Amino acid sequence: MMPSRATPTVTRRPDLDWIRVLAFFTLIVFHVGMFYGPWEWHVKSPREVPGMASVLMATSPWRLTLLFLVSGAATRFMADKMTVAALTKARVARLVPPLVFAVLVLVPPQTYYQVIEQAVTPVETYYPAFYLKYLSGTGHWCRVNDCLTTPTYNHMWFVSYLLAYSLALSVLLAMAGQRLRAVGDILEARLTGWRLVVLPFLALCALDMLQLRFPITHWLLHDWYNHILSFTAFLFGFLIAKSLPLRDGFVRWRWWGLALALPAYAAVAYYTWAYPFGAPPAPWGIRVPMRVVYAAQQWGAIVAALGFGARHLNRDSPVLRYLVQAVFPFYLVHQTITVVAGHNLALLGLNQGLEATLLVVITFAGCFATYEIVRRINVLRPWFGLKRWTPRPETAVQPQERAQTQAAGA
Structure with a gap:
């Protein structure tokens, strides 16, 4: 068996925590943009912003892939401190209650306003009656070509x-153990120099071709391309989390990553403008090479994010420890706030710039307010992905260890 070369003293990566926080904040702004863009979403502004789709494509190809990578890395720091059984228990305890709570409490308001705006028949405006139909799946809320299935999880996909992926990783760890971790050593040995940029890019080119056959659905049992891509990113993050040579490699190649991502984004933005949502799709002779361009933006942006993060965001701070615990509750509530606020702001007829600014401010303010409330109420904490407070002395666990444990959430 190949001995592990992972540095045992690497117990936390503040840069990955910062990247995770910033990526989730970007996601919040992205969903505000979805309100104004041409793509289908739960609620829509009556005043669509021309070109918004091209703006949204600045982060759409890489943001979630990066988040799965960072989540895999955070899981590695947990896995190296506990047994597989303990890791599985911790992941279930961390993720299942918020998922259930969201489906039952947080998502229904999104569906309610979606029904009001989009359903052809029937429209139920009395929320208690709507909620009963939502839970029982008897709403039969339909548009011309499709019907809404409830209960649903929306952004909680x-x-x-x-x-x-966490449960699948537990199975792999139970079966392979150190042999799985040794794959990280192989990656560290192989992804040296230019290979760190080129080889994962070529792998992403192959993976992204699958989207031509398997479009993204965000439904757990019918999302093959998304699963292959996202689980690969999650596992890659798990394997390289403690590799200092690879961390330094991303730092060295960060400008090359940016140089790859920016022109690729320009091409993707133009393609999105030339073949807008709802129009006839581009010919295959254009769609196939555009998957390569998409992969270039995807991997180039990830290389740049990991490299600039490791170079400039490598220090812990009280702000980071606060945000790294707040980001999962933020994720849980942000879309509901955006949907509810967006629908009701649109009714006021405000200047669109003012309306969009208010929507961003209301969403972030609602997220902070929610976190400040739930973190102080012990019974609510597990439903928002936070550990319950225990009576043990505060000094029993160092602050950085608590923050890293929390960082292994969404």
Whole structure:
């Protein structure tokens, strides 16, 4: 068996924590943009912003892949401190209660306003009556071509996928153990120099071709391309989390990653403008090479994010420890706040710039307010992905260890 070369003293990566926080904050702004963009979403502004789809494509190809990578890395720090059984128990306890709570409490308001805006028949405006139909799946809320299935998880697909990948990882660890970790040593040895940029890019090119056959659905049992891509990113993050040579490699190649991502984004943005949502799709002779361009933006942005993060965001701070615990509750509530606020702000007829600014401010303010409330109420903490407070002395666990444990959430 190949001995592990992972540095045992690497117990936390503040840069990965910062990247995770910033990526989730970017996601919040992205969902505000979805309110104004042309793509289908739960509620829509009556005043669509021309070109918003091209703006959204600045982060759409890489943001969630990066989040799965960072989540895999955070899981590695947990896995190296506990047994497989303890890891499985911790992941279930961390992810299942928020998932259940979201489906039963947080997501229904999103569906309620989606029904009001989009359903052709029947429209139920009395929320208690709507909620009973939501839970029982008897709403029969339909548009011309499809019907809404309830209960549903909407944006919580990310958490359900993360739970599935965590359980799959537990199986791999139970079967392979150190042999699985040794794959990280192989990656460290192989991904040296230019290979760190080129080889994963070529792998992503192959993976992204699958989207031509298997479009993203965000449904757990019918999302083959997304599963292959996201679980690969999750496992890759797990394997390289403690590799200092690879961390330094991302730092060295960060500008090359940016140089790869920016022109690729320009091409993707133009493609999105030239073949907008709802129009006839581009010919295959264009769609196939655009998957390569998409992969270039995807991997180039990830290399840049990991490299600039390791170079400039490598220090712990009280702000980081606060945000790294807050980010999962933020994720849970942000879309509901955006949907409810967006629908009701649109009714006021405000200046669109003012309306969009208010929507961003209300969403972030609601997220902070929610976190400040739930973190102080012990019975609510598990439902928002936070550990219950225990009576043991505060000094029993060092602050950085608590923050790293929390970082292994969504």
